[in-house]
Amino acid sequence: MKVKMWGVRGSIPAPGPHTVRHGGNTTCIEVRTDADNLIILDAGTGIFPLAQTLLAHLPVTANIFITHTHWDHIQGLPFFVPLYIPGNTVCIHGAYDLVAMKGIEQVMDVQMQYSYFPIREAELRAGIKYETLTVGAPVVVGDATVTPVLLNHPVPNLGYRVACNGRAIFFTGDHEPLGNIYTPDDSEYANYQAIIDHRHVELDAALGQLDLLICDTAYTLAEYPAKTGWGHGTFDHAMDMAKRIGAKRLICTHHEPTRGDDELEKVFAEALSRHPQLDCEVMLAREGLEILL
Amino acid sequence: MPQLTLELERRLTTAVERMPAFPKSVQVILEMTRDINCLPRNLVGVIEKDPVMTVKILRVINSAYYGLPNKITSVGQSVVYLGINTIKNLALSFAAVGILPRFNTTGFDIQRYLLHSLSVASLARLLCEKYARSEVDPGDCYIAGLLHDFGKVVFAQFMVGEFMKALAITIDHGKPLFEAEIEVIGADHAFVGALLAKKWKFAEPLVNCIRDHHDAAAEPSAMLDCLRMADAICRKHAFGDAGNPWREEELAALPTRFGDDIEVVIATLGDLQKIVNDAQAFAQIGTEK
Numbered sequence: 001m002k003v004k005m006w007g008v009r010g011s012i013p014a015p016g017p018h019t020v021r022h023g024g025n026t027t028c029i030e031v032r033t034d035a036d037n038l039i040i041l042d043a044g045t046g047i048f049p050l051a052q053t054l055l056a057h058l059p060v061t062a063n064i065f066i067t068h069t070h071w072d073h074i075q076g077l078p079f080f081v082p083l084y085i086p087g088n089t090v091c092i093h094g095a096y097d098l099v100a101m102k103g104i105e106q107v108m109d110v111q112m113q114y115s116y117f118p119i120r121e122a123e124l125r126a127g128i129k130y131e132t133l134t135v136g137a138p139v140v141v142g143d144a145t146v147t148p149v150l151l152n153h154p155v156p157n158l159g160y161r162v163a164c165n166g167r168a169i170f171f172t173g174d175h176e177p178l179g180n181i182y183t184p185d186d187s188e189y190a191n192y193q194a195i196i197d198h199r200h201v202e203l204d205a206a207l208g209q210l211d212l213l214i215c216d217t218a219y220t221l222a223e224y225p226a227k228t229g230w231g232h233g234t235f236d237h238a239m240d241m242a243k244r245i246g247a248k249r250l251i252c253t254h255h256e257p258t259r260g261d262d263e264l265e266k267v268f269a270e271a272l273s274r275h276p277q278l279d280c281e282v283m284l285a286r287e288g289l290e291i292l293l
Numbered sequence: 294m295p296q297l298t299l300e301l302e303r304r305l306t307t308a309v310e311r312m313p314a315f316p317k318s319v320q321v322i323l324e325m326t327r328d329i330n331c332l333p334r335n336l337v338g339v340i341e342k343d344p345v346m347t348v349k350i351l352r353v354i355n356s357a358y359y360g361l362p363n364k365i366t367s368v369g370q371s372v373v374y375l376g377i378n379t380i381k382n383l384a385l386s387f388a389a390v391g392i393l394p395r396f397n398t399t400g401f402d403i404q405r406y407l408l409h410s411l412s413v414a415s416l417a418r419l420l421c422e423k424y425a426r427s428e429v430d431p432g433d434c435y436i437a438g439l440l441h442d443f444g445k446v447v448f449a450q451f452m453v454g455e456f457m458k459a460l461a462i463t464i465d466h467g468k469p470l471f472e473a474e475i476e477v478i479g480a481d482h483a484f485v486g487a488l489l490a491k492k493w494k495f496a497e498p499l500v501n502c503i504r505d506h507h508d509a510a511a512e513p514s515a516m517l518d519c520l521r522m523a524d525a526i527c528r529k530h531a532f533g534d535a536g537n538p539w540r541e542e543e544l545a546a547l548p549t550r551f552g553d554d555i556e557v558v559i560a561t562l563g564d565l566q567k568i569v570n571d572a573q574a575f576a577q578i579g580t581e582k
Binding site: 095096098099132133134135136137150152153154155156178181182186188191192195196199202229231 | 332333334337353354356357358359360361362369370372373374375376377378379382383386430431432
């Protein structure tokens with residue numbers, strides 16, 4: 001399997017001189033299976049440069065897995081050029097929206113409304129399929145399987161485990177470690193904590209045996225108290241998780257849009273120094289980073 | 294065994310999706326959520342007092358798309374899995390449906406129904422903590438108490454003519470409501486409540502508890518014991534009447550785990566006034582009982 005990062009920024013694109021080294025595009029990851037099947041994790045603005053590379057080898061068959069439908073994970077979707085070319089096949093997978101009571105088929109229909117985009121979803125020429133996923137039910141893509149895992153964010157967020165010929169990667173999308181909504185003196189605290197502890201066991205089991213973990217590390221430890229409940233984790237959370245589940249490699253992503261390259265490298269180094277016992281390779285995500293598994 | 298036509302079953306199942314919630318929770322949720330920093334625990338505290346909101350949240354999270362390994366049986370557990378923002382937005386969407394009127398044309402009093410459901414829920418939780426902690430989760434007993442009579446609101450909202458007739462029979466002939474419901478509708482509120490709960494993939498012990506709460510010959514369980522005892526205490530102290538205009542004087546035999554003296558059990562539970570006050574405040578009932 002080959003993994004390539006095309007968008008590593010969280011929330012909003014952050015182009016400019018301060019983000020040249022790591023990149024300003026929002027979330028998009030290309031995964032090529034051993035048999036060269038194309039899996040795309042999220043469709044942030046990073047999907048646009050990825051799309052340019054695909055045009056040289058038509059027709060395109062792509063399976064796009066959306067972790068959740070917040071803008072930074074879908075805003076490149078209408079600019080995924082293969083959608084406009086007859087003969088291409090694109091399958092978009094994602095979660096059921098509990099509040100709208102609609103499946104992932106609503107994603108582009110909503111984005112491409114008249115007021116916001118000049119082309120209607122119905123005018124796209126590729127063969128487009130939508131697959132609303134069931135949590136925990138694997139989807140076969142050629143020689144790989146993709147299994148959605150429900151994680152913690154202000155909207156249901158599916159992390160994806162991609163497994164191919166004995167290798168496995170996991171991308172969290174946006175995820176904040178679970179926290180207790182009660183304080184220790186509330187009578188409900190212990191019961192709620194027991195549910196959280198049980199949930200952690202379930203999640204750790206779903207993330208076992210990973211060759212690569214790509215994890216949301218939007219915040220630093222110092223920033224987190226002011227950002228609790230916003231749906232993102234810290235470098236330290238990710239490193240703790242990687243250690244707990246025994247991941248072989250960890251890529252830290254979803255970089256905070258106001259954090260320039262120098263600052264990003266500084267806070268990353270500080271977090272690493274707090275985890276000297278970490279027995280895995282850890283790196284910062286940057287556009288163009290490729291990992292061969 | 295009561296029978297419902299498939300058409301009626303389908304009609305009731307879809308009707309509940311359009312069922313409005315209780316006035317107090319709608320009002321408080323709309324107020325609370327104007328503040329971006331509203332505390333999750335306060336929001337959960339309101340949602341879990343409303344049987345309609347609770348039913349709708351459990352229905353959504355137990356749906357096939359979130360095929361979770363274990364059934365979700367409480368609002369708090371739903372927050373752990375879905376996050377507070379999704380629960381908040383679900384609650385807002387339920388609030389947008391409107392509010393249940395205090396009386397509809399059947400004359401069924403939903404405030405007294407709510408007072409009863411909330412009191413039974415809190416007492417069932419308390420009884421579980423004291424008498425059955427090792428056998429069942431107190432939170433599950435709370436939900437069983439909150440939802441045991443849910444079928445009545447469904448009848449009152451969606452089978453107006455039939456339910457009005459059943460209520461009249463209870464008064465005219467001194468019959469328990471569930472018997473009158475079977476006579477008129479072909480099924481009682483326990484059967485219909487359980488049928489809906491099963492359709493929505495609620496946990497099996499909860500479904501059984503709703504189904505069996507009037508069945509003296511039902512297979513006993515810790516949850517059913519706590520529910521029945523809580524119901525008995527509420528009747529004794531007249532904490533709401535579940536909308537029944539007539540009730541039998543004599544209680545069925547109490548579950549044996551509690552001994553044979555209801556007053557002794559009540560004494561072990563401490564001061565019940567807070568439970569009553571909280572339930573009254575939420576049901577928006579002043580000092581009447």
